Amino acid sequence: MAANPVPVVETRSAERGTEQPAPPAGEKGTPAVPRGLPLFIRLFLFILLCALPPLVGLGWSMRDTNKDALQELVRHLHRSIVGGVQGTVRRELARVEQDLKRISHILFEPGLGDDATRYALAGSRVAALDGIDFFTLYAPNGQSVTTVKAEEVPDPQIASRLEPALLDALRASNGQLVFESVRANRQGAPVLEVFYPIVRDGTVRAILGTQVKLGELCDELGGLGEKFLGSRENVFVVDHERRLVLHADQARVAAHEDLSRHGIFAALSGNASFRTHIAAIPDFQLDGLEMIGALETIPERGWAVIVQQPRAVAYASLSKMHWSILEALAVAALVALVAGLLGARLLTWPIRDLMAATRALAERTFRGVGERVTRRGDELGALGRAFDSMALTLEAKEREVVAQTQVRAALSRYLSPDVVDLVVSNPDQLRLGGERREVTILFADVVGFTRLSESQPPETIVALLNELFTFATEIIQRRGGIIDKFIGDCVMAVWGSPQSHPDDALRAVQAAEDLRRWLDVGNRRWRARWGIEIQLAIGIHTGPAVAGNVGSEKRMEYTVIGDTVNVAARIESMAQPGQILVSEATRERIGDSGVELVPAGERQLHGRTAATRIFEVPL
Template identity: 75%
Template sequence: MDANSVPPQVSRGITPRGVSLFTRLFLLVLVCALPPLVGLGWKMMDTNVAALQELVRHLHRSLVGDVQRSVRGELARVEQELEGLGQLLFAPGLGEDATRYALVGSRVAALGTIDFVTLYAPNGQSVKTVKADEVPPPQVPSRLDARVLAALEASKGHLVVQDVRAGAEGGPVLEVFFPLLRDGGPRAILGTQVKLGPLCALMGTLGERFLGARENVFVVDRQRRLVLHADPSRVAAREDFSRHGLFQALSGDSSFNTDMAAVSDFHLEGQEMMGSLEALSELGWAVAVQQPRAVAYASLSEMRQSILAALGVAALVALLAGLLGARQLTWPLRALVAATRALSERTFQGVGERVTRRSDELGTLGRAFDGMARTLETKEREVIAQTEARAALSRYLSPEVVELVVSNPGKLRLGGERREVTLFFADVVGFTRLSESQPPEVIVALLNELFTFATEIIQRRGGIIDKFIGDCIMAVWGTPNAHEDDALRAVQAAEDLRRWLDVGNRRWRERWGIEIQLAIGVHTGPAVAGNVGSDKRMEYTVIGDTVNVAARLESMAQPGQILVSEATHARLGDNASDLVPAGERQLSGRTAVTRTYEVPV
């Protein structure tokens, strides 16, 4: 460049200012930006390809995990129901065999996935089949073969899963058996067939919602025969999937008896497919998901076409304009790209002073980007602080109260509001005598385990833990969030807790040689709910005569008894018919008698 080509402002030592990016691109020839644009475009494509592939694999893993949790949860529920039926068959005080069988029949009729249960002797001989009235007599083996008996012996008191077959109504069912133990030995065996229709429907829903087709999620056994599929008829027919491309690519131990996972690309009916599978090793099953590559990467193809089209236009402009000025314009873009990538990795760094001090559009963009990064960093700190506050408060308060405190700090003042609530009191019967006979460490461990499961049951039914009073649990429904069926929820929570106590007592007998009983009282009525205490120390609770009545009902309840007041009974609607009148009671400190009801076992 000769002296005549130097701009007069530069020759006089004056730096040009205020030149727009559009002017620079036009004067310095836009084609200079072609190489960095091409590199940036291809880098964007490569980055998005890797990100999209990982996203697809993550989706597949998530779907496999959802199916695994659903299958395990359903089998755990069946095991719990069979254990409960065993309680009805052998628990003392329930009358003759005919009465017990009638109770079991009523319970079976209320279940959605079981139509019958067959009682077998320890040697495998069939004793009695109990079914719902509307169900035809099922076909069950009169005697269990040695393979099933051996599996039951090895199960150590857990559910034994056998084969999938077509049920009496044509739909697929899963044959399961559950050993009833007494003193460590077999007492009897319960067998039934679990309907697989709901799980098959879940397969179809997941496939249609996330993978584009209902048949893209399924489960097979170690013989590669269908166990779960969106089409139940194919499961009932035990369709063989051993020639499916996803399984043909497997090598090594592929019997699904050990934990394993695999991903594979294969062809299915002329389509390029990608799939993943993971074993349910305890059952010898495998959960599989598949998806056409064209569907999974549809957005990638559109992105490539858009980027290539943009690059083509840039190339035409570059060929017409020339090659000067590229380096002058690429480094601000690279700084912005680097800052953007850092931002995507949650590193809130700026683009640097070399960009922000510019007077053109890139400088404006850099300053705006730095402002955005600072704002995002501030917001993230606020979110982290709120999350930490929620985590800390959740150890002392119920989730609803935590959300109320964190979301509305302005409501942290003394006072409350009048609401209709349902109070729940549960107390350990004979706790003083138990405390005298056991070390304090055992008592604390037992109470912690009891309170943990009680909290889970109460919160699952929509209630909140108001407080723990020694060995007593006080829970409330109707505040801070109310439901139309709060009274029913409280009664259901009491039933759930009483049922769970059978399991807890079994563990405590094995661990410490002790067991406990709970007395539970439930009452519905008006109370004031809000913050009580002082400005420096307060707690969210309910105050009123309703609390006193519920506490007195609990104190009058016998071990294992759930007493419900007439006010709660009146709000149960059709469910109130299940309750048994328990007479009128004279509560301490009240002149009027209170009519009570008992929730039967």
């Protein structure tokens, strides 16, 4: 409908083009023709007036837009680096805590032999670890009992008796790691003193002390600073006393350097505590330089991650960009001048043939559109040939757009976005109907969701589920699975379809472990925000299923159907809060992969006559 007025205007112009020229001035009864600027000059000036102001305005707009975009990019980069360092530090400390927990199991779990045997087993465990070389076992009163280390490790410098203040902190830690301070070991390398209380029946039975090597973390931070911020010195971590914990210069870390006078802390309002969540991107001064940086705390540790960069370095491209825009404006003005001259000249030639060519193009006559013009031998002939080339390109682009529209229309039938990449890369891989495949199904359900829904506002429940599902999706996709669907407060994930891997069962179990580990972090956030926490019950089963498209011609869903799905759901329904149950079929597919599975007996599943052997993934 919007194209209808165009032919009317063109027709009127054509009609004006057929009018007879006015009689020469001076003839009897004929008015004199007014003299003025030639049409060529008027068209040339008109084109310049239309082109130059928008170009100038566009240039200044680009200047401001690019400046804002660059500033936002720098801040986003700093935030991303801070987040990456936070994740790395938290993972390393969580790994150390898990290592000490396993050592405590070796030392105190029944059935592992006498003390000498337990110490030997614990020593073998320590020798296999990367982050720690030894541990010292303390009695509940803080007196050193023994030190277990790898053979090649020299005798460590460790206290023979713990201070009363440290013992009080360990008793109040509720079984969590307690960090003392950063110091240098005998080799001069920075280490972090860590103590772990071994709690049994609510009482501290013993204490494990060790020193976490910080060299690799320091090098990793230095690499981030050098790669993204131009200097290894620009990423570091401090404790609540503003002393260095992690830095590329390990000597400064070993000296536990005091950075309380650093400019970024002066930019924070008040004497902020790192035990609360703080995120800031301030501008500050450091040694006379204008700096931009980012700070975000790790509240559970009382640490803060800091990145910094001189503003002159961060925005070095801004000045160059300004000159580039000015040069582009000058070139654009020159191009507009030349285009004005050429355009005015071309437009002064007979308009009718050009209108015929443009009308044909408007009618989408893509082939032969320039035939009315190309038979000429002047500039209009060249323009006509250009029209022909443009018509061929438009025809090809139209076919491409149609093909893309068809693909997108097909994709819109799928509810799950996880198979989109596969469909785009190989549309024939997902056929109508289904195919029989071996798949591994994971169900993860929020325990006690009905009671939680009754006690909390719906806005809180929605926010909690959104955050839970977001991280669950990231974990499952990182382990190679796809989200089949969200069923209320339950997640159903699939491994083995539409693409399969030899270790799909192992990936599913690892994803379940990741979910359980991440839930500890999520619960800390939710307790701080809403005063609530949740637990997941997880069930996993492997077996045959039909994977394919289910639905109608207008709306389809890629999913898996079969008894395997029902078994996985029933195994999940038997799991206790925080428990991961795995079927015998999944255990057989995992084999000797290093995943520890504990027999949980035979269970009678609802609707099945034969009992099913179940295994548990221990904490």
